[in-house]
Amino acid sequence: MLPTKTWLLRYRRLGTGKENFLSLGPYPDITLADARRSASTACNLVREGTDPVEHRRAESIARKCVAEGAFHLVAQRWLDFKPKEWVDETYRKAEFVVREYQEDVGRVRERVREDGSVLKGRIENLVGSYSDEP
Structure with missing residues (x-):
């Protein structure tokens, strides 16, 4: 019960x-x-x-937010702060780089998440095989 x-x-x-x-x-x-x-x-x-x-x-x-990664939040704050010091072309280039990095960071996070679930399954199988032994 x-x-x-x-x-x-x-x-x-x-x-x-x-x-x-x-x-x-x-x-x-x-x-x-x-x-x-x-x-x-x-x-x-x-x-x-x-x-x-x-x-x-x-x-x-x-x-x-922390678990999902705060890269995009920090990057956006940085971009919001910097235009005061930059000309338009510099800002446009920085925005492009941040966008590219965001995509890369997202792919890496997804890969880590997938690898983590595979590793978790392997550990559970290993622990289960030891606990099943007499």
Whole structure:
């Protein structure tokens, strides 16, 4: 039988006063001590005027951006900053180079992702073969 219990924190949203719940994780994977630590952190966010659910969403989005690679974001900021110092032709060339690099970085990331999943499968097979032995 699978456990279906979840640690929840009930709090009121600032501004609206509406009741909301924040999931702290499944029981028994999350211990009581860990749940209390997470609840304490969330309560501190509420006291500071931050909705813990929105805070969690923002962190998740930030992690996804990092995981997907932020090259294009940094490159775009760099291109936005440099026109003050460059003539139009220099900016056009830099924009072309950045676009080319973005395509290359995307291909390399995809290749690493594919190789990583193949490697993961090999490791799982290897570990599985050792655990099956008497």
